[in-house]
Structure formats: structure tokens, C-alpha cells
Amino acid sequence: MTVITDLDDMFFTAISSRADDLSRADIDLLAAGAVTAVHARDFLDAGIRRALMARIDAGELAMENYDDRRVHPPIARFGPVVNDYRAAGGIAPAYWDAAADARRGWAAATTAGTDPMRAAVARLRLAWPGVVRPATVGGRTLFAGAVREINDGALVHFDDVSRELGPDFFDDGPPIVQLAFNAWFEAPPEGGETTIWRRRWRPGDDAWRQRYGYAPALVEGCPALRIEIEAGDALIFDPRNLHAVAPAVGGRRVAIAFFMALTGRGELLLWS
16 A cells, blocks of 8 residues: 655656566656656565575574664664675675675575565566676675664665665666665565655765664655555565555565666666
8 A cells, every 4th residue: 555645746756666666667757757756565475585584484594683873763684784794895795704604594494485585587588688797896795685674663774776775886887777676475464554755865964874874754745655564565666765664563584685787788786
């Protein structure tokens, strides 16, 4: 379900359909800014969702919190994200060990039939006619497919790899557009919705800085789109728009998450 608070902008909207109907046209609309978000219902099979939650609850996929000096309220995750390994000149060497550990963890905890990343990429390849592959840095493959449990909400923030890590971070150059992908294993009966504002970062915004994000006052009065999700759903949107997650009520909010960079050659490059 979507709730739109500004109906005067025909491009500030979301489209919703079954995952089987996800198409190149949907991704084209997102990349062009003609829609704000694509909500794909029933993206992840229930068997895959149950298998992954069982692995998480059994400790076979070790979840750990982000560094609480930067991320609070707490968010648990499996798998490294490049923003936690930023260093002068690019990415810290420790990232590559963490990525290798995460890949071994996936291999030990999943099979071809229960791997949500494999399932997500397979669906994206059906929708997108170009290449869909992991992004590379210095000839090395970035990890894609972090699992995140966000039960206490996430601050207002944006994600922009070119601004955060520089336009030359990827071997393939700066993306034409960056998209965020999330697909949920579990969703709470209330809360947990994603809100996207018609507002991007501006010089001077650091006056509202709070850890990795910003105070809610920064987006006060801005048109907003709220997306309510159910288990199995996927959401794709441009994360350069300021966005936040509401606290979950009465349940858990667990998803697989990664970013997609659309290149000038029409490839979709993936990373977390």
C-alpha cells in the first residue's frame, strides 16, 4: 500500500505490481525519475524466506550490529557494507576479508534453492535486458546481499556512492543513477514502513546532522511518499532522495538489501 502526501507532482509516486510483472520499463521509469519507487509484491518465495529466518535464528548467519558510534538506533546485519569500510583513498583493506567471510557464510547456510540473493538476481535478470553483475573496485568483486534487521527504525538519510566514495570508486566509473533494492523475509504487522521525501542533500544540511543521518526537522514540510510492505515484497527506489524507516511494531523487519548502479553501457552493478 502506498500513501502519497503530494498529488500535484505526477512523477512523485510509486507503482506496484506482482514481481512476475517487473519489467525493464519499471526500471527505466525509476532511472528517468518518472516514478519514485517500484513496489514488487511476492518477490521472494515463502520457502526461501522461512529457510533464511531459520538460519538467522539458529545463528548460522551471524548478525551483528553496525558500529553504534555511527548507527543508532541499532541495526543488525549480516555481510559487510562499503560505508563501514571507508578509508582515505577508497575502501579499507579489512573490507575484503569481511566480504570473503560473508560469502563463505552464505555458502554454508544456503543452497541453490534457498539463496535469496540468487533468487533476487534471477528476477532482475528476467526484467533487465543488460548485464546484471556485482560491482568491482580495483579488479575485485564487491559483496552484494547484506541482510539487515531494522526493528527500531532508521534515521532520515540518503545514499549516494559517488558523493560518499567519489565518482571514480567503481572500476566502471560513476553510475548514471543509483537504486536501492530491499526484499523482506519478515515484516511487522504495524510500522516498519519506508518514507521517501521529495528532497535531496543540499549544502548546509550538516547543520541537522545526527550520526549517519539527519534530524527529522530537515524534511519537515517536504512532500513524502510512504511505502508499507509485507513479507515477500521488494522495493526499489532512488536512495539519493532522503528516506527513513519507521520502528516495527509487534514483529520483526528483516530484509536482504543491496544497491544497483546503472552504467552508461546499460549494465546493473550490485553492491551492499
